[in-house]
Amino acid sequence: MNRRILAIVVALALAIGGGALVIMYARNADARAIAEASPTPVWVAQQPVPAGTTLKDAQRTGLIAQTAVSAKAVPVGALQEINADNNALLATSDIPAGEYLLAARFGTTPAGTKAIEVPTGMLAVSVALTDPARVGKFVTPGSHIALFQTYKIKDLRDTPEAKILNENDVSGTSLLLPDVLVIAMGDAPLAGQAAAAPVEGQPATAAGASGGYLVTVAVKPTDAAILIHGINRRTLYAGLRGSDVKIDPSTEVTDLQLRDAVTGQ
DSSP, rough: HHHHHHHHHHHHHHHHHHHHHEEEEEHHHHHHHHHHEEEEEEEEESSBTTOOOOOHHHHTSSSEEEEEEEEGGGTBOOOOOTTTTTTTOEEEBOOOOOOOOOOGEESOOOSSSSOOOOTTTOEEEEEEOTTGGGGGTTTOOTTTEEEEEEEEOOSSSSSSHHHHHHHTEEEEEEEEEEEEEEEEEEEEOSSOOOOOOOOOOHHHHHHOTTTTEEEEEEEOOHHHHHHHHHHHHSSEEEOOOOOOOOTTOOOOHHHHHHHEEEEEE
C-alpha cells in the first residue's frame, strides 16, 4: 500500500512539474514572440541618397525617413538613431531608394570620386549666379530653387506707344522656371553641403567664367532650352523653395509697376 501511495505521489509530482514546465515554456515562447514582433526604429532611404550626403542633410531634405519594423526583421547593422554623434557622417556610396540604412554605409570620406549624377530623363545645366542670387550659402545639392529672370522690355510694334516704351529703357522681372533641382554647387557635386566660397585665383569651373558661382541644376529637355536662353539673354536670380510654396507663373513686375507703388498713382 505504501508503495502504491508513493507511486501516486511521485506521479502527481511529475504531472505538476511537467505542467509547470509547459507553462514556463509557453510563457517564454510568448515573450520571445513579443520581443521579435516589438517595433524597432530603423531608417530607410525614401529617395536615392547620393554618395557624400551627410545624414543630417539626408534627413533634412527628406531623402530618408524613420520607420518601425519587428525586431526579428531588423537587418544586422541597421542605423537606428541619428544624433549629434553621427549626423555629420557621409554616405560612402550611393544608397538606392527603399534600402535600409546600415551604419557601415556612412563614414567621414566618400569612397572614390563621384561625378554629378543626372536624374533619368533630365539634363544638367550650369548657371553662374552671384552670392545674393544663389541665396548665399544656403542652397545645397538636393535643394529645389525657383529661377527668376530680369530683362529689358521691348515692344516690337510700330506705334508711338511702343517707341516711348522702348526709349525709356523699362525693365521687368518674371518667373523663368518654378522648380528645379540643384545637383551640384561649384566644384562640390552631390556633396550635400554648400561648397566654400570662391577665392581669388580659383578656377573658372568653380567661380564661373562670368565671375558668378556655378549652380548646376537638373531640368527637363524642354526646360533646358528655356534656361539656356535665359542664361545667355537675361539676368537670373534664384529663390530657395520652402515647403508647399506656390508661385504664380504669370506674375511680372516692371519699372512702371514699381513706380506706381512708390508714387501711389
